Amino acid sequence: MKYNIALIPGDGIGPEVIKETVKVLETIGQLYNHEFRFQEVLVGGCAIDATGEPLPQASLDICKNSDAVLLGAVGGEKWDTLPGHLRPERALLGLREGLGLYANLRPAVLHGALKEACPLKPEIVGDGLDVCVVRELIGGIYFGERGRRANGKMGEEAYDTEAYSVGEVERIGSLAFELALKRNKKVTSVDKANVLESSRLWRSVMVELSKNYPEVTLEHMYVDNAAMQLVRNPRQFDVIVTTNMFGDILSDEASMITGSIGMLPSASLGTSGLGLYEPIHGSAPDIAGQNKANPIATILSAAMMLRITFGLDAEAEAVEGAVTRVLEAGYRTGDIYSEGCKLVGTTEMGNLIIEAIKR
Numbered sequence: 001m002k003y004n005i006a007l008i009p010g011d012g013i014g015p016e017v018i019k020e021t022v023k024v025l026e027t028i029g030q031l032y033n034h035e036f037r038f039q040e041v042l043v044g045g046c047a048i049d050a051t052g053e054p055l056p057q058a059s060l061d062i063c064k065n066s067d068a069v070l071l072g073a074v075g076g077e078k079w080d081t082l083p084g085h086l087r088p089e090r091a092l093l094g095l096r097e098g099l100g101l102y103a104n105l106r107p108a109v110l111h112g113a114l115k116e117a118c119p120l121k122p123e124i125v126g127d128g129l130d131v132c133v134v135r136e137l138i139g140g141i142y143f144g145e146r147g148r149r150a151n152g153k154m155g156e157e158a159y160d161t162e163a164y165s166v167g168e169v170e171r172i173g174s175l176a177f178e179l180a181l182k183r184n185k186k187v188t189s190v191d192k193a194n195v196l197e198s199s200r201l202w203r204s205v206m207v208e209l210s211k212n213y214p215e216v217t218l219e220h221m222y223v224d225n226a227a228m229q230l231v232r233n234p235r236q237f238d239v240i241v242t243t244n245m246f247g248d249i250l251s252d253e254a255s256m257i258t259g260s261i262g263m264l265p266s267a268s269l270g271t272s273g274l275g276l277y278e279p280i281h282g283s284a285p286d287i288a289g290q291n292k293a294n295p296i297a298t299i300l301s302a303a304m305m306l307r308i309t310f311g312l313d314a315e316a317e318a319v320e321g322a323v324t325r326v327l328e329a330g331y332r333t334g335d336i337y338s339e340g341c342k343l344v345g346t347t348e349m350g351n352l353i354i355e356a357i358k359r
């Protein structure tokens, strides 16, 4: 089979982690007889330097016409003083909108070999963690009506509006239930239904949807309680589904409890079946160009791409299994290093994972 992948190396450590990931995908292609065609596109700070825009139309068009998009990271100090609409990060919102990516999936998995990196007590973590946060990505307060008015209660006032329609909740809810069917069959819907009308609608739609999924247990949790439960007893969760803003916050919290930001992948999925896959970390300018970046988050993002967009389960498992074995053998990049382990750089980590796939 042939698969067209738009590659966005971006800025900072982006090109370094993407390079290792391409090597991994090429290895998978050779072993399983697939052809991955990569088309590199300019997005982020490098696009601003080359064209004056963070997301040139030509780049967006190539992404739209691909089977999947793989992104390293964008941004850096050099572009931080530009006006908001010209910042590299603006390109991420443009990609989400332009590609209709309405769902963000962030699995937070704590590998057994990295237990010591988890800031929680060992008795809370047990044998490891495996939670997936499903965040609504193009609705809610980040996209609602906003503005300022002169005569607020105590002077000038600013407002942002949270609004969700039935269809938007059904779309993200169905995705969460479908995902739970393939996992431990539990969905926790997080809202603030004791205060917000939009949350009450969210909750009633989730209840209706759950009737189509009798095998899946649905529970509701207020967002403040969810934030607490994630550190008190994270093993109670399987799939967490929530709004754009609550998901933004909870997915970062869920990531943190697994230890390193350099380990965690993500997928953003759209109506057309197109997916954008990227590590959750940024461009890490402090370590860029030094062969220090952990490429695992990007490599695991590619594994999600193989499974979700291309339906290549065995190939995805081959990548994930190789990562686990390399970690079990004690190899670590600096961000996940602990005493007694073997410190390696970005390239060596990529090569070790490739060797483990071939074995």
Ligand code: NAD
Pocket: 013, 072, 073, 074, 075, 076, 077, 089, 092, 261, 262, 278, 280, 281, 282, 283, 284, 285, 286, 287, 292, 293, 294, 295, 297, 335
């Ligand atoms: P960051 O994730 O880039 O870095 C935070 C810390 O984690 C740094 O100490 C960094 O060295 C470390 N780190 C991150 N990824 C790592 C990896 N793979 N291996 C080892 N260590 C790693 O977050 P930041 O410093 O807040 O942001 C830096 C730039 O990235 C900013 O311009 C920001 O806007 C941008 N950013 C981009 C994205 C994206 O492209 N999706 C996401 C977040 C931040």
